[in-house]
Amino acid sequence: MxxxxxxxxxxxxxxxxxxxxxxxxxxxxxxxxxxxxxxxxxxxxxxxxxxxxxxxxxxxxxxxxxxxGPTHLRLTGPVPSLVPVLKTFRELTGAPLPEARRLAGELIGGGTTGTLAEMELLRTRLRHHGLQADLSPPE
Ligand SMILES: [Zn+2]
Structure with a gap:
């Protein structure tokens, strides 16, 4: 856990x-x-x-x-298209498409931050869509 x-x-x-x-x-x-x-x-x-x-x-x-401290998550592998990233955020947050696009852009751009549990869950969901990501632990 x-x-x-x-x-x-x-x-x-x-x-x-x-x-x-x-x-x-x-x-x-x-x-x-x-x-x-x-x-x-x-x-x-x-x-x-x-x-x-x-x-x-x-x-x-x-x-x-x-x-x-915030946990930082960034993608480590190639991102073949925006679609799996968008899908991940749509499923995870139920965000409307413009918001999902903003979140996806942020993640692809340089990574995203949140609580450890949020980022761990995001990493797991990204993996379901074939995307690899790393967490940097809180300082
Ligand atoms: Zn008391």
């Missing part, structure tokens, strides 16, 4: 500052997230939520990137 974790301060009902641990990972070929809440002051421990796809809280992805 490939994934990353970030611990984000979060207020607890008891008044203390607790910690929310957010995990993002790849499982069964999909992107997942889950979140746990733990307060050392009152002992509260909650497995809050888990789900498929992008994290629901807009702060979590930037927090994951800030804590772990």
């Amino acid at each position: 490939t994934g990353q974790t970030v611990r984000i301060p979060a207020p607890c009902d008891c008044g203390a500052l607790a910690v929310r641990q957010v995990n993002q990972f790849v499982e069964r070929g999909e992107l997942w997230w889950d979140a746990e809440f733990h307060c050392t002051a009152c002992g509260a421990h909650l497995c809050e939520h888990a789900g498929q796809g992008a994290p629901p809280d807009a702060h979590w992805r930037p927090a994951l990137l800030a804590a772990n």
Whole structure:
């Protein structure tokens, strides 16, 4: 399982500052997230939520990137045509064609960045379409 974790301060009902641990990972070929809440002051421990796809809280992805650093993915083999790259992004993100074209252009141009789980999933999907790519690990 490939994934990353970030611990984000979060207020607890008891008044203390607790910690929310957010995990993002790849499982069964999909992107997942889950979140746990733990307060050392009152002992509260909650497995809050888990789900498929992008994290629901807009702060979590930037927090994951800030804590772990971005992962860079670039194509290493020949790209015979734009089609497999476009297909990969369309399947993965459900993006409309202009957005898929922009993402494909970025990837072919010099690579793309994201969280480790996002890039690992992208690499796997690219491989399904016959494209080889490398990840550079977070610094
Ligand atoms: Zn508490």
